[in-house]
Amino acid sequence: MSKGFNRFILVCLWIVLAFMYIPIVAIIGMSFNGTAYGMFPYVFTTRWYTTLFTTSNLPAACWLSLKFSFLVALAALVIGTLTSYGLQYYSPRLAKKFNSIMQLPIIIPWLVTSISILLLATFVGMGRSYLTMFLGNLIVVLPYVVLLVNARFMEMDRTPESAARLLGASPARVFWDVTLPGILPGVMAGGIMALIVCFNNFVLQYYLAPVGVNTLPMTVFTRIRSGYQADLNALSAIIVLVAVVVVIIFSRLGYSAGSLFGMSSGSKPKKGE
Amino acid sequence: MSGLTVENLRKSFGDHEVLKGVSFHVESGKFLSLLGPSGCGKTTILRIICGLETADEGSVLVDGADVTKIKPEKRNIGLVFQNYALFPSMNVAKNVGYGLKMQKVPPAEIEKRVSEALELVKLGGYEPRRVTQLSGGEQQRVALARALVTKPNILLLDEPLSALDRKIRAEMQYEIRNIQRQVGITTVFVTHDQEEALTMSDQIILLHGGQIEQQGDPFTIYSQPASVFASDFLGKANLISGTLAQEDGQWFISDPAFRIPVKHVGGREGDRVKAAVRGEYFEFCAQDAPGANPFRLEKKIFTGLAWRLIGRLGDQALDISALGNSAGTMREEADYFVRIRPENVVYYNND
Numbered sequence: 001m002s003k004g005f006n007r008f009i010l011v012c013l014w015i016v017l018a019f020m021y022i023p024i025v026a027i028i029g030m031s032f033n034g035t036a037y038g039m040f041p042y043v044f045t046t047r048w049y050t051t052l053f054t055t056s057n058l059p060a061a062c063w064l065s066l067k068f069s070f071l072v073a074l075a076a077l078v079i080g081t082l083t084s085y086g087l088q089y090y091s092p093r094l095a096k097k098f099n100s101i102m103q104l105p106i107i108i109p110w111l112v113t114s115i116s117i118l119l120l121a122t123f124v125g126m127g128r129s130y131l132t133m134f135l136g137n138l139i140v141v142l143p144y145v146v147l148l149v150n151a152r153f154m155e156m157d158r159t160p161e162s163a164a165r166l167l168g169a170s171p172a173r174v175f176w177d178v179t180l181p182g183i184l185p186g187v188m189a190g191g192i193m194a195l196i197v198c199f200n201n202f203v204l205q206y207y208l209a210p211v212g213v214n215t216l217p218m219t220v221f222t223r224i225r226s227g228y229q230a231d232l233n234a235l236s237a238i239i240v241l242v243a244v245v246v247v248i249i250f251s252r253l254g255y256s257a258g259s260l261f262g263m264s265s266g267s268k269p270k271k272g273e
Numbered sequence: 274m275s276g277l278t279v280e281n282l283r284k285s286f287g288d289h290e291v292l293k294g295v296s297f298h299v300e301s302g303k304f305l306s307l308l309g310p311s312g313c314g315k316t317t318i319l320r321i322i323c324g325l326e327t328a329d330e331g332s333v334l335v336d337g338a339d340v341t342k343i344k345p346e347k348r349n350i351g352l353v354f355q356n357y358a359l360f361p362s363m364n365v366a367k368n369v370g371y372g373l374k375m376q377k378v379p380p381a382e383i384e385k386r387v388s389e390a391l392e393l394v395k396l397g398g399y400e401p402r403r404v405t406q407l408s409g410g411e412q413q414r415v416a417l418a419r420a421l422v423t424k425p426n427i428l429l430l431d432e433p434l435s436a437l438d439r440k441i442r443a444e445m446q447y448e449i450r451n452i453q454r455q456v457g458i459t460t461v462f463v464t465h466d467q468e469e470a471l472t473m474s475d476q477i478i479l480l481h482g483g484q485i486e487q488q489g490d491p492f493t494i495y496s497q498p499a500s501v502f503a504s505d506f507l508g509k510a511n512l513i514s515g516t517l518a519q520e521d522g523q524w525f526i527s528d529p530a531f532r533i534p535v536k537h538v539g540g541r542e543g544d545r546v547k548a549a550v551r552g553e554y555f556e557f558c559a560q561d562a563p564g565a566n567p568f569r570l571e572k573k574i575f576t577g578l579a580w581r582l583i584g585r586l587g588d589q590a591l592d593i594s595a596l597g598n599s600a601g602t603m604r605e606e607a608d609y610f611v612r613i614r615p616e617n618v619v620y621y622n623n624d
Contacts, residue, residue: 159358162325167423168346168375177371181362 024240031233048234056231058219065199065216072137073195079138080145080194081187085179087146088153099150106143113140114207121208133208137198144197145190152186275301275336277322277427277459282331284317291317292328293483299459299476301336304450306462306470309480310506315463318480319429322461323350335426346375351420352429356436357412359404365391365415366400372423390422391415393452410441417449421456428453430462434469446472467507471495479503496551497619504549504619511552511591517544517620526620530587531566534615539622546620552594553579554617557609564612568593572605586611 034043052058083102087095105113114136121132160182164174180187202217209215214222223232277299284292291314299305307315320326322333324345332341340348359368366387373383391397394414399407404415413433420428430449434442450473453460464470470477471491479486479494487499498504501512513533515526517540524537526548533548540546558565568591570584580600582593593611603609 157356157358159354159356160360162345163352163354163358163419164360164371165325165345166323166348166350166352167372167419168349169371170346173375178360178362181360 027233028237028240030230031237033230033233048230051229052231052234056229056235058216058223058231058235061214061216061219062235064213068134068137068215069195069198072134072141072198073191075134075138076141076145076194077187077191080142080190081149081183083142084146084149084153084183085175087150099147102143102146104143105139110140110201110203114204117204118207128208128210130210130213133205133210136204136208137201140201140204141194141197144193145187148190148193149183149186152183156182276303277461278334278337279318279322280332280334282318282321282333283329284314284321284326285329291483292321294331295480295483295485296331297478297485297488299461301459302457303475304453304460304462304473306464306474306477307480308464308467308470308477308506309486310465313480314483315465315480316431319352319431319461319463322427323352323429324348325352349423349425350427350429351423351425352431353413353416353420353433355432357409357416357433359412359415359419361405363404364400365396365402365404365407368404368415369419369422372419376423386422387418390418393421393455394418395448409437410445413437413445414448417452421452421458426459428458428460430460432463432465435464435466442469449473471507479506481506496617498549499619501547501549501621508551509592510549513548513550513586513589513591515546515548517546518542523615526618528587528589532564533566533613533618534564535618535620536615538620540620544622546622548618548620550613550618552581552592555591555593555611555613557595557599558612560610562610562612565610566612568609568611570603570605570607570609573600573603 029042031048032044032046034045034047035041087098090098117132117136117139118128121127121129126132161174161178164178165171169177200217202221205215206218206221209218220232223229279298280296282292282295283290295314295318297305307318309315317326321328321331324340324343328341332339334340335348335350360371363371366384369390370383370387373386378386387400388397391399394417396411396414396418399411399415404412407415416433433449434445437445446469462470462473471494474491476489477491477494478488481502487494487503489497494503495507498507498510504510504512513526513528515528515531515533518525518527518532519537519542524535526533526535526546533550535548555568566586568584568586570582572583574581574583576594579594579596580603582595582600582603584591584593
């Protein structure tokens with residue numbers, strides 16, 4: 001391939017990267033801008049951070065969202081892992097069918113899911129409640145855990161489990177000692193995915209949260225309609241920082257965000273002996 | 274009855290009948306090989322013996338006790354898998370000690386027995402290593418140590434050498450046999466490699482299509498193949514067609530172009546038969562020597578240990594192997610004479 005073409009491809013890569021990251025960099029910049037509504041002139045200030053931690057209603061909503069997402073992710077992790085483990089005992093043909101059914105909640109628009117859950121909850125007398133919101137979010141994030149753990153089962157060698165069995169381990173012991181360590185990357189990836197999807201899920205929470213309860217996405221939504229304040233930028237900047245730290249920790253531990261989700265990093269590592 | 278006994282095993286997967294009634298017995302401390310092409314059911318037999326698979330019919334007896342209904346974790350049978358099946362999340366010591374931990378052996382004793390087992394497979398001092406950093410041969414040794422450390426009643430080996438390269442494989446063949454003798458454990462070895470089976474076993478069972486084709490010690494199996502399949506699978510014997518004939522009490526397989534002496538084991542004069550003769554049993558001789566048959570040499574190939582001499586006996590293809598120095602001067606497209614002893618020929622009815 002010609003040198004000019006290679007250079008063109010490289011430029012494209014940088015444009016795509018810029019497209020992805022300029023908004024994120026911009027919001028960090030704006031969180032330190034004293035002029036309202038992200039306008040010029042740019043005046044450096046830490047006022048928004050002070051507001052965020054004193055008078056703002058954002059930290060409370062964020063804390064609620066975190067606690068809630070963590071609970072949902074934990075439940076999804078346990079239920080999803082056991083579901084995937086059980087699926088492995090079906091014949092490949094049946095397992096494939098179950099898998100397609102499991103994926104449906106990802107494909108069906110959340111809007112439809114949330115309205116139908118709200119209808120059902122109202123019908124059985126639960127209405128909008130913490131439990132309704134919990135179950136709704138659980139339904140939506142479960143498939144991610146099942147799919148990611150399934151992927152691990154697919155690529156994992158299952159014979160060590162037989163080996164453990166022959167060495168005297170009961171089936172439960174085999175699961176704990178051999179199976180679980182093997183699928184752990186998939187379980188972790190599923191849990192993180194569930195956490196992120198749940199943390200982000202405005203639609204489900206908007207429809208199912210009990211009246212008067214506001215999660216972070218709901219609070220942000222209301223704030224943008226009723227008057228934007230830049231303490232939101234400050235919170236965004238902090239969330240970005242946390243995400244970056246998490247990614248760095250993972251790569252230090254030997255995972256790339258991609259490998260965690262069973263994807264390749266794009267370029268092949270050199271195969272050593 | 275001590276040792277391992279397998280009685281009338283039958284197993285089907287769907288419509289496919291994998292085992293059609295297999296019975297055999299291994300004496301205590303002996304080394305048995307189950308040899309056969311892929312799909313002959315040899316691995317299924319192994320999985321039934323250790324309990325990972327359930328037979329539709331038949332039973333497995335260890336030292337006279339029926340274990341057919343016992344769960345795999347209670348059978349105390351060691352299995353070395355083809356792909357080693359080590360626990361990737363544990364180091365070498367944890368892998369080898371796993372079975373002892375399940376038996377609730379005190380930690381201090383586990384440590385001692387693990388290090389003994391590693392000495393046995395010549396991996397002393399490997400305890401803290403990660404199994405993912407070991408070579409194929411080393412992983413194989415760890416798997417062997419792990420299977421032996423619990424002192425199982427039976428050791429099963431499922432094609433443990435097929436993933437290793439040639440040189441290490443030869444080493445491990447010797448080593449495994451050596452360790453097996455040292456420990457004195459009854460062993461069943463599954464392989465599709467006839468050379469491996471011949472080298473290692475006290476006894477070989479040749480399987481074909483879910484049934485036992487032939488059973489015997491390596492020498493008998495090799496020199497007296499019981500069927501066309503057996504003669505072909507164990508190191509490709511020559512198959513020569515002819516008619517059974519008799520002259521002065523000596524039986525022959527004859528053809529207009531040659532006459533091969535045989536020991537009579539059945540059949541009448543005039544029966545069409547197929548004789549199986551190993552290439553190395555032919556002997557070159559003079560034209561007037563008794564029993565001489567004409568052999569036309571068409572091509573010779575040097576294979577290192579021997580020359581492979583490809584040619585024709587009458588109009589039938591014949592593949593002779595001759596040791597390195599003896600055939601060096603022979604020329605291609607020339608006529609020679611060969612003969613063979615009757616005890617080195619086996620024949621089968623031609624149907």
